[in-house]
Amino acid sequence: xxxxLSAGSLHTLPLAKIFELARDTGFDGVEVIINHDFQYQDxxxxxxxxxxxxxxxxxxxxxxxxxxxxxxxxxLTRTTELALKTGIPLINFHPPAWIAFEWRFWRWLKNIRxxxxxxxxxxxxxxxxxxxxxxxxKTNPYFLGQTRKMIDFLQRHNLFLTFDTAHMxxxxxxFLQDFHLFYESGxxxxxxxxxxxxxxxxxxxxxxxxxxxxxxxxxxxTDYNEALVLELSPQEFPQEEELIRESLxxxxxxxxxxxxxxxxxxxxxxxxxxxxxxxxxxxxRGEPLGI
Numbered sequence: 001x002x003x004x005l006s007a008g009s010l011h012t013l014p015l016a017k018i019f020e021l022a023r024d025t026g027f028d029g030v031e032v033i034i035n036h037d038f039q040y041q042d043x044x045x046x047x048x049x050x051x052x053x054x055x056x057x058x059x060x061x062x063x064x065x066x067x068x069x070x071x072x073x074x075x076l077t078r079t080t081e082l083a084l085k086t087g088i089p090l091i092n093f094h095p096p097a098w099i100a101f102e103w104r105f106w107r108w109l110k111n112i113r114x115x116x117x118x119x120x121x122x123x124x125x126x127x128x129x130x131x132x133x134x135x136x137x138k139t140n141p142y143f144l145g146q147t148r149k150m151i152d153f154l155q156r157h158n159l160f161l162t163f164d165t166a167h168m169x170x171x172x173x174x175f176l177q178d179f180h181l182f183y184e185s186g187x188x189x190x191x192x193x194x195x196x197x198x199x200x201x202x203x204x205x206x207x208x209x210x211x212x213x214x215x216x217x218x219x220x221x222t223d224y225n226e227a228l229v230l231e232l233s234p235q236e237f238p239q240e241e242e243l244i245r246e247s248l249x250x251x252x253x254x255x256x257x258x259x260x261x262x263x264x265x266x267x268x269x270x271x272x273x274x275x276x277x278x279x280x281x282x283x284x285r286g287e288p289l290g291i
Contacts, residue, residue, distance in 0.1 A: 073104070132201060167192075167196075
């Protein structure tokens with residue numbers, strides 16, 4: 001299993017710095033979200049420079065408007081073109097939202113017979129992400145918001161899945177049954193890993209209510225051998241670079257231990273804030289944090 005860092009976890013930092021932190025921590029690669037950094041430059045050269053630091057495991061198609069990238073259909077195809085030209089093996093995109101009237105995108109998706117052949121050219125793995133429930137009534141505002149309907153669509157259109165634990169957690173605190181339904185469909189190729197709780201997504205493991213250690217144990221038992229992508233909110237990290245580095249190393253060690261991945265050597269040097277470090281370890285273990 002490859003352990004990947006989503007660049008969105010630290011999107012307040014320059015992308016090159018995120019790659020360096022991921023490399024120094026021990027991650028196998030980075031998932032890059034196409035954002036406003038990709039508006040006015042040579043994107044091929046930009047990605048190739050980043051690949052010199054650490055492999056890019058996947059690209060996340062835009063989920064907001066970016067100058068020059070067009071509508072959702074054009075964003076998806078352009079992201080795929082970048083992946084094809086740079087040898088990036090997988091892309092991920094969000095399904096259309098009915099609440100945003102993305103009917104054109106939805107009709108286009110339904111007309112694709114085989115996403116791997118027609119979009120990925122059998123060279124780039126194309127995945128769609130399960131999306132969260134939102135609002136006071138916990139409504140899923142996206143097409144394919146129900147697990148079984150999404151599985152049916154994925155299988156009929158040869159479209160693979162990025163499974164997001166926090167998104168699934170917005171509707172079900174115990175989401176393991178849905179995870180197994182998705183896994184047994186044979187369509188899972190990528191996992192976004194983070195906690196959910198108290199109305200907030202993409203929390204540090206232990207800062208929410210999801211049984212994430214149990215999830216990793218289940219994942220290990222399935223012999224899943226694709227990417228596990230740590231996708232946290234930047235607010236889950238301290239501001240100082242050295243403390244970010246220590247936090248990443250601690251989370252990485254936890255992931256290694258629970259997935260039987262290689263376990264990194266312990267970091268050397270003094271811990272800047274012993275109390276914060278112990279609190280993070282407690283959170284990762286699922287112990288009460290007093291929040």
